[in-house]
Amino acid sequence: EAQVTQNPRYLITVTGKKLTVTCSQNMNHEYMSWYRQDPGLGLRQIYYSMNVEVTDKGDVPEGYKVSRKEKRNFPLILESPSPNQTSLYFCASSRGTPSYNEQFFGPGTRLTVL
Amino acid sequence: KNEVEQSPQNLTAQEGEFITINCSYSVGISALHWLQQHPGGGIVSLFMLSSGKKKHGRLIATINIQEKHSSLHITASHPRDSAVYICAVRYKYSGGGADGLTFGKGTHLIIQP
Numbered sequence: 001e002a003q004v005t006q007n008p009r010y011l012i013t014v015t016g017k018k019l020t021v022t023c024s025q026n027m028n029h030e031y032m033s034w035y036r037q038d039p040g041l042g043l044r045q046i047y048y049s050m051n052v053e054v055t056d057k058g059d060v061p062e063g064y065k066v067s068r069k070e071k072r073n074f075p076l077i078l079e080s081p082s083p084n085q086t087s088l089y090f091c092a093s094s095r096g097t098p099s100y101n102e103q104f105f106g107p108g109t110r111l112t113v114l
Numbered sequence: 115k116n117e118v119e120q121s122p123q124n125l126t127a128q129e130g131e132f133i134t135i136n137c138s139y140s141v142g143i144s145a146l147h148w149l150q151q152h153p154g155g156g157i158v159s160l161f162m163l164s165s166g167k168k169k170h171g172r173l174i175a176t177i178n179i180q181e182k183h184s185s186l187h188i189t190a191s192h193p194r195d196s197a198v199y200i201c202a203v204r205y206k207y208s209g210g211g212a213d214g215l216t217f218g219k220g221t222h223l224i225i226q227p
Contacts, residue, residue, distance in 0.1 A: 033214050043200070045214035058214055090157060098215050099144035099204045105157035 002027045006091050006106035013081055014114050021076045021109050023091030031094045031101070032074040033058070034066065036087040037108075043090065049074055050097070081113040120201050120218035128226055133188040135221045137201030140182065144204045147215060148175050148186050151198040160186070160199075191225045198222050 004025045013019055025032065033048040035058075045058030049068040063085055065077040074093075078085060089109045094101040119138045127133055137146070148160040161168050161175040163184075168175050172191075177184040188195055202215040 035214075040219065042219040043202070043215075043217040048214050088155065092157075097204075098147070098202075102159045102162050103147065103215070104159065105149075108155045108157075110155075 002104070004091055004093050004104050004106035006089075006109050008109060009107060010110050012112045012114065015082055016080050019078050019081060019111075021078075021089060021091075021111070023074045023076065023106055024072050025074075025091075025093040025104070026072065027093060027095075027104065028071065029093040029095055029104070030071070031096055031098070032068065033092045033098075033103075034064070034074070034076050035090045035092065036060065037090065038087050046076070046089075081111075083113050085111065086113050087111060118201055118203055118216050118218040120199075120221050122221060123219070124222045124224075126224045126226065127191060129192060131191050131225075133191050133195070133223065133225075135186045135199050135201075135223070137184040137186070137218055138182060139184075139203045139205075139216075142206045143182075144206050146177055146184050147202040147204075148184075149200040149202060151200060151220065153197065157200070188223075193225045193227050196224050 007022045030051045034046040035043045037043045044060050046064050047058050047066040049055045052071050055066050055068055091106040092103045094103045121136045145164050147162050149157050150160050151157045163177050172189045174187040198220040200220045201218040
């Protein structure tokens with residue numbers, strides 16, 4: 001089954017404790033992206049990757065890191081989480097840029113930073 | 115940054131009613147996406163369009179490039195259509211290095227039996 005998986009689905013952590021949210025897709029997609037969703041603000045892009053070893057900042061990259069060592073995986077790293085990073089996070093993938101391609105979303109990761 | 119406006123923010127209707135959700139954007143776009151977010155949080159892509167009209171089952175999406183406006187219609191609405199519907203656009207010149215979508219805040223639809 002074609003899918004985007006994220007882990008963990010739920011995470012409660014404390015300020016400053018490094019964490020990684022994994023994202024994996026099995027559709028051989030070149031484009032992957034991370035979004036955060038906050039009440040009243042909608043979805044906003046954090047980082048995206050056009051292909052292996054090619055990543056770039058989205059609209060709200062501060063406090064996040066990403067890597068794309070393999071085509072299928074695109075982990076999101078919070079080196080020193082802060083309470084303002086409490087949010088619902090979505091990973092998405094598509095064959096190419098969202099200009100011309102349908103996006104497939106993961107199930108979401110609800111993160112709480114205390 | 116260019117915005118995406120959706121209306122209404124909230125909509126409650128009776129089963130069987132014809133539903134229209136609107137989306138407006140400000141400048142030229144490469145593509146417009148309609149997404150559905152289920153109560154559990156998962157997001158599904160419904161349509162991607164850059165011109166004209168698309169239909170899938172009871173869902174119809176239209177776009178008017180000149181008016182910078184898109185509509186999502188649901189015919190014969192059903193309680194299982196209850197969800198948040200999100201409009202997203204890929205602006206041609208987003209600036210700031212971002213290559214992703216700009217999202218509306220969503221329309222929360224409830225269909226009552």
